Amino acid sequence: MAQGRPPLALSSISLFIFLSIVLPLHDCLPHSPGSLLKDAAQKASDMAVEVAGYVDVAKQIIDLAVYGAAQNRSYRRLADFTDTIGNRVSGSHNLDKAIKYMYTAMSQDGLDVHLEPVKIPHWVRGKETAEMVLPRTKNLAILGLGSSVGTPPEGIEAEVLVVQSFDELKVRASEAAGKIVVFNQPFVSYGETVAYRAYGASEAAKVGAVATLIRSITPFSINSPHTGWQDYQDGVKRIPTACITVEDAELMFRISRRGQKIVVRLMMGATTLPDADSFNTVAEIVGWQHPEQVVLLSGHLDSWDVGQGAMDDGGGAIISWEALSIIKDLGLRPRRTLRTVLWTAEEQGGVGAQQYYNLHKVNMSNYNLVMESDLGTFTPVALQFTGSNAARKVMEQVLKLLAPINTTKLETHGEGTDISPWMQAGVPGASLHVADNKYFWFHHSEGDTMTVQNPRDMDLCTAVWAVVAYVVADLQDMLPR
Amino acid sequence: MAQGRPPLALSSISLFIFLSIVLPLHDCLPHSPGSLLKDAAQKASDMAVEVAGYVDVAKQIIDLAVYGAAQNRSYRRLADFTDTIGNRVSGSHNLDKAIKYMYTAMSQDGLDVHLEPVKIPHWVRGKETAEMVLPRTKNLAILGLGSSVGTPPEGIEAEVLVVQSFDELKVRASEAAGKIVVFNQPFVSYGETVAYRAYGASEAAKVGAVATLIRSITPFSINSPHTGWQDYQDGVKRIPTACITVEDAELMFRISRRGQKIVVRLMMGATTLPDADSFNTVAEIVGWQHPEQVVLLSGHLDSWDVGQGAMDDGGGAIISWEALSIIKDLGLRPRRTLRTVLWTAEEQGGVGAQQYYNLHKVNMSNYNLVMESDLGTFTPVALQFTGSNAARKVMEQVLKLLAPINTTKLETHGEGTDISPWMQAGVPGASLHVADNKYFWFHHSEGDTMTVQNPRDMDLCTAVWAVVAYVVADLQDMLPR
Numbered sequence: 032m033a034q035g036r037p038p039l040a041l042s043s044i045s046l047f048i049f050l051s052i053v054l055p056l057h058d059c060l061p062h063s064p065g066s067l068l069k070d071a072a073q074k075a076s077d078m079a080v081e082v083a084g085y086v087d088v089a090k091q092i093i094d095l096a097v098y099g100a101a102q103n104r105s106y107r108r109l110a111d112f113t114d115t116i117g118n119r120v121s122g123s124h125n126l127d128k129a130i131k132y133m134y135t136a137m138s139q140d141g142l143d144v145h146l147e148p149v150k151i152p153h154w155v156r157g158k159e160t161a162e163m164v165l166p167r168t169k170n171l172a173i174l175g176l177g178s179s180v181g182t183p184p185e186g187i188e189a190e191v192l193v194v195q196s197f198d199e200l201k202v203r204a205s206e207a208a209g210k211i212v213v214f215n216q217p218f219v220s221y222g223e224t225v226a227y228r229a230y231g232a233s234e235a236a237k238v239g240a241v242a243t244l245i246r247s248i249t250p251f252s253i254n255s256p257h258t259g260w261q262d263y264q265d266g267v268k269r270i271p272t273a274c275i276t277v278e279d280a281e282l283m284f285r286i287s288r289r290g291q292k293i294v295v296r297l298m299m300g301a302t303t304l305p306d307a308d309s310f311n312t313v314a315e316i317v318g319w320q321h322p323e324q325v326v327l328l329s330g331h332l333d334s335w336d337v338g339q340g341a342m343d344d345g346g347g348a349i350i351s352w353e354a355l356s357i358i359k360d361l362g363l364r365p366r367r368t369l370r371t372v373l374w375t376a377e378e379q380g381g382v383g384a385q386q387y388y389n390l391h392k393v394n395m396s397n398y399n400l401v402m403e404s405d406l407g408t409f410t411p412v413a414l415q416f417t418g419s420n421a422a423r424k425v426m427e428q429v430l431k432l433l434a435p436i437n438t439t440k441l442e443t444h445g446e447g448t449d450i451s452p453w454m455q456a457g458v459p460g461a462s463l464h465v466a467d468n469k470y471f472w473f474h475h476s477e478g479d480t481m482t483v484q485n486p487r488d489m490d491l492c493t494a495v496w497a498v499v500a501y502v503v504a505d506l507q508d509m510l511p512r
Numbered sequence: 513m514a515q516g517r518p519p520l521a522l523s524s525i526s527l528f529i530f531l532s533i534v535l536p537l538h539d540c541l542p543h544s545p546g547s548l549l550k551d552a553a554q555k556a557s558d559m560a561v562e563v564a565g566y567v568d569v570a571k572q573i574i575d576l577a578v579y580g581a582a583q584n585r586s587y588r589r590l591a592d593f594t595d596t597i598g599n600r601v602s603g604s605h606n607l608d609k610a611i612k613y614m615y616t617a618m619s620q621d622g623l624d625v626h627l628e629p630v631k632i633p634h635w636v637r638g639k640e641t642a643e644m645v646l647p648r649t650k651n652l653a654i655l656g657l658g659s660s661v662g663t664p665p666e667g668i669e670a671e672v673l674v675v676q677s678f679d680e681l682k683v684r685a686s687e688a689a690g691k692i693v694v695f696n697q698p699f700v701s702y703g704e705t706v707a708y709r710a711y712g713a714s715e716a717a718k719v720g721a722v723a724t725l726i727r728s729i730t731p732f733s734i735n736s737p738h739t740g741w742q743d744y745q746d747g748v749k750r751i752p753t754a755c756i757t758v759e760d761a762e763l764m765f766r767i768s769r770r771g772q773k774i775v776v777r778l779m780m781g782a783t784t785l786p787d788a789d790s791f792n793t794v795a796e797i798v799g800w801q802h803p804e805q806v807v808l809l810s811g812h813l814d815s816w817d818v819g820q821g822a823m824d825d826g827g828g829a830i831i832s833w834e835a836l837s838i839i840k841d842l843g844l845r846p847r848r849t850l851r852t853v854l855w856t857a858e859e860q861g862g863v864g865a866q867q868y869y870n871l872h873k874v875n876m877s878n879y880n881l882v883m884e885s886d887l888g889t890f891t892p893v894a895l896q897f898t899g900s901n902a903a904r905k906v907m908e909q910v911l912k913l914l915a916p917i918n919t920t921k922l923e924t925h926g927e928g929t930d931i932s933p934w935m936q937a938g939v940p941g942a943s944l945h946v947a948d949n950k951y952f953w954f955h956h957s958e959g960d961t962m963t964v965q966n967p968r969d970m971d972l973c974t975a976v977w978a979v980v981a982y983v984v985a986d987l988q989d990m991l992p993r
Contacts, residue, residue, distance in 0.1 A: 110766055111770075114763060114766055114767055114770075115647075115648070116648075117648060117650055166596075167596070167597075167598060169598060172958070252734070252959070252963065253733070253734045253736045253953060253954065253957060253958070253959035254736070254819070254957070254958035254959045254961065255734045255735070255736070277963055278820075278958075278959070278961040278962070278963045281961075281962065281963055282595060282820075282961070282962065285591055285595055285962070286595055289592075289595075338735070339759075339763075472734060473734065476734060476735070477653070477734070477735035477759075478733070478734035478735045478759070480735065480759040480762075480763070481759070481762065481763065481766070482733065482758055482759045482762055
């Protein structure tokens with residue numbers, strides 16, 4: 032889909048950086064009123080000059096990742112990984128295989144790889160079916176939600192109460208007892224609407240429902256159910272909960288509004304087994320000057336148990352590996368350590384990442400920048416960044432090095448389940464913002480496959496990841512807090 | 513989604529039509545060189561004046577359908593119909609129910625309704641599963657193709673040969689014996705690419721394949737298989753054939769290109785039963801002056817056995833009913849008979865329509881215009897028309913009556929499986945061209961539901977259908993052949 036582009040000559044890039052970064056800063060010095068300001072301006076200028084000094088190495092990284100020998104390699108690696116392993120839900124054999132696969136593959140690239148043990152949830156979907164039996168028979172495509180209990184073996188057959196919101200459920204609380212509550216909430220945004228998936232079961236149980244079927248959290252559907260984690264509230268009865276398709280939620284909503292009685296038969300074999308053994312997978316290029324100081328790149332290796340986990344988050348994991356491979360291939364070694372961490376059990380609430388944080392927070396002052404890619408590896412549009420204003424000024428200069436691939440935009444607020452503990456503790460954090468307008472069409476569904484990826488986009492994401500990580504790890508100073 | 517629009521005042525519409533149609537034609541008369549041309553011009557002018565005389569009635573129809581009491585009625589009727597019946601494949605009880613439903617509903621609208629018996633194919637899908645068992649286990653979402661034979665009860669387990677085209681199959685014919693041939697053809701257009709679904713099985717059987725799995729005929733997928741009819745070639749062994757998803761076809765293609773052996777286990781319970789009894793459902797407003805002369809409106813009532821058949825072709829059937837209801841509601845009765853035919857077994861190759869043609873072609877000279885809506889009832893963009901140049905000139909004037917809803921475009925070449933015998937025999941034909949860019953995303957899949965429809969679009973389609981049918985049925989003269 033994306034078009035090829037010839038590499039720009041080094042000289043023109045260097046000139047561009049010099050003109051756009053260094054000259055303006057020098058120009059503004061004579062106008063600074065006081066000496067303190069002059070010092071700050073001098074420092075900013077020095078920093079800009081230092082960052083601009085990486086223009087050639089950034090160009091080398093971009094050339095290798097996007098136009099050179101590594102062209103299409105991120106995509107090929109992701110395809111081989113997902114085609115070979117398939118999806119890899121927390122606690123599954125496939126997740127074990129995935130960790131072994133990545134351990135071997137990253138070691139073969141000459142990276143220093145080790146595993147850090149984590150206990151992770153082990154929820155198993157089992158067989159699940161749902162059928163509308165009144166006013167007519169219709170199979171309902173469902174996906175049980177992570178951590179849901181199952182139904183009794185004979186299933187649950189009950190009348191349906193369709194509501195459009197938590198507010199409507201409150202108003203109609205007296206109608207809910209003994210019923211299967213169907214939530215047909217409209218999609219507003221993932222962040223807002225996911226509350227129905229996360230809390231729908233407990234809210235319905237509070238008013239006596241026996242199960243919940245929740246409209247999938249997506250703006251678009253081809254009768255595709257989407258799974259995801261859900262949270263039972265303490266002290267509230269745990270009832271089976273699954274997502275249905277947008278189409279079936281709307282169907283039952285229309286039927287109910289005509290005053291017709293709806294009965295659904297639900298069967299879910301879901302069960303939670305004892306926690307399983309797993310690992311965060313860690314690969315490093317150890318820094319030559321400050322090996323204890325770290326720039327961390329990351330994506331999560333687990334996925335849901337549907338689709339292939341190519342988008343969520345195979346792509347993020349692969350570019351976090353590939354960024355280090357590109358740097359290694361170029362014979363580069365930064366001052367500080369580049370550490371790629373492939374988290375385990377992100378989908379169960381960032382379990383691997385939380386344990387990593389608990390273990391490593393003692394060294395927090397050595398964490399220079401934590402990076403996460405978990406919103407897709409489509410065309411990169413910006414880097415999202417959380418940090419002090421001083422750190423932001425450095426990052427703005429670093430992003431200018433990505434001018435050859437037009438990805439110089441720095442946005443506020445890095446996001447990411449897995450790096451949020453660090454960011455909350457004050458460590459600068461960055462996440463990859465891509466053209467994600469279709470992301471939730473595929474998210475947590477059978478549609479999360481290699482078909483949604485393309486090689487050019489992944490090369491660009493890798494280039495962004497590698498340039499940012501390398502330069503930040505190699506600058507004289509750590510990012511100011 | 514579509515925005516409401518206030519009705520234009522009658523006077524401004526009348527003035528528009530007068531200025532745009534009548535005046536220019538009168539203006540050009542003095543410049544005609546000979547008397548024959550003058551006659552022709554006079555006739556054209558007379559016709560334009562006559563058609564322009566319908567501006568007020570067209571406005572009434574549009575107002576009722578789009579802004580008045582019938583606003584949203586096409587959508588509501590389609591929703592009630594599909595929600596109540598569900599899908600309705602040829603030979604099924606649901607199709608019987610659908611015919612009864614429409615017979616009753618159209619009778620209640622005061623239309624003259626009767627049924628015309630047709631023998632139709634009765635193919636039953638049965639249970640079907642497919643699984644890739646090597647190089648790893650993966651469930652494959654499939655939909656067997658209409659008329660396919662089943663597998664033996666124990667299924668077929670065989671190695672896979674993946675090809676991208678019929679040409680590649682020829683080149684690799686020696687590799688095909690005993691294998692399941694997977695076609696991973698790219699989607700070019702439905703018209704072109706559907707050849708793989710229609711003829712893939714026989715082409716593969718000729719080179720010794722034991723079954724075929726064909727990439728679904730769609731430009732976009734959320735792991736959604738699409739079914740459809742297929743044609744076994746006489747004298748060629750009949751092997752089981754199904755569509756797989758774009759995603760799984762690409763997956764197996766990538767794996768095969770890595771040189772890995774793929775084995776698939778296919779189980780299909782498909783069987784063909786003796787032909788079933790069915791009916792074309794016919795509703796009429798009998799013409800007051802030439803009851804034997806007919807303008808025929810149509811859509812097909814059958815669907816595939818997946819999804820809800822809302823788009824293909826519930827919408828076309830409903831607007832063909834609703835157009836007559838609108839005309840009836842306004843107390844209108846044209847010179848000629850308006851006849852809505854809801855075809856049976858279109859998906860099996862236009863079986864109902866072909867029988868109708870065979871029975872009624874003896875009266876061909878009385879068929880003024882045959883109309884079909886079978887490409888969706890999304891926003892209407894044009895009317896496609898097949899007929900003589902003289903007939904086209906009339907239709908161009910008729911379409912100008914749709915200026916209030918900006919649907920005045922007349923395109924060449926009416927399409928439609930069910931009206932094609934008439935058009936081939938020289939009867940003028942018209943079909944509805946809508947904004948169909950997503951049509952094949954849902955076509956013949958579980959995604960064909962009410963969720964893809966919207967009320968405003970259906971109102972507009974109904975208005976186009978009713979205005980064209982009424983005016984053509986009421987003009988002094990039949991359309992010239």
